[in-house]
Amino acid sequence: MFPEIWVIVPAAGLGQRFGSKIPKQYATIRGRAILYRTIDRLAGLSSVRTILVGLHPDDIWWDHNELGSGSAIQTFLGGQTRMQTVFNGLKQVAEKAHPDAWVLVHDAARPLVKVEDIKRLLALAGTDTNGAILACRSSDTLKKASRAGRVERTEDRNTLWQALTPQLFPARTLLAAVAAALRAGIPCTDEAQAMENSGFQPRLIESGRDNLKITTPSDLVLAEALFEQQESQ
Secondary structure (H helix, E strand, O other): OOOOEEEEEEEOOOOHHHOOOOOHHHOEEOOEEHHHHHHHHHHOOOOEEEEEEEEOOOOOOOOHHHHOOOOOEEEEEOOOOHHHHHHHHHHHHHHHOOOOOEEEEOOOOOOOOOHHHHHHHHOOOOOOOOOEEEEEEOOOOOEEEOOOOOEEEEOOHHHOEEEEEEEEEEHHHHHHHHHHHHHHOOOOOOHHHHHHHOOOOOEEEEOOOOOOOOOOHHHHHHHHHHHHHHHHO
């Protein structure tokens, strides 16, 4: 039996690096906010039970009406960091979902993720408690720097991947891993890192490079072009 799937979208950030008066997730791509475009991709997945969106306490831009009536979308209060927001969402899942539920965590600022990539990831739900993440192989030559700002060594790029989202894990296992990381003060930048710290080895599922995370205004320009390209395919 296919497990129950919940989605968490942490969207409580203020987007300080974006340099805008509004959080970057509310900047628009072709007239629609990034956050709503991201949710559009996730809402079309028939296997998803509920989408939980973590919002900043002072968020005045969220408009549930933008997502249409009948959407299985709920909001919750985010935390001061991305990981704290995910933790808050996981507690909601633990309270409401089946004990064997799985959770898909996806960045609010990745509106270009392809539905077929998410489906390939979801096909692994219930099969491996290590979980899995979307990722892409490194195409650049990468250097490890010394504290003095000099090249210490060249890394083998054949073994290096860029972590993307969504990331898929058993909900209760991820909750325990994130809780342990928060207690230990480990600044995890994604859910896979929290799982790694708890001894798990998530599987890598290759994703398209157009699964861009919008961080700066120049990323938004690129996202506009990529979105237009995807729409024309």
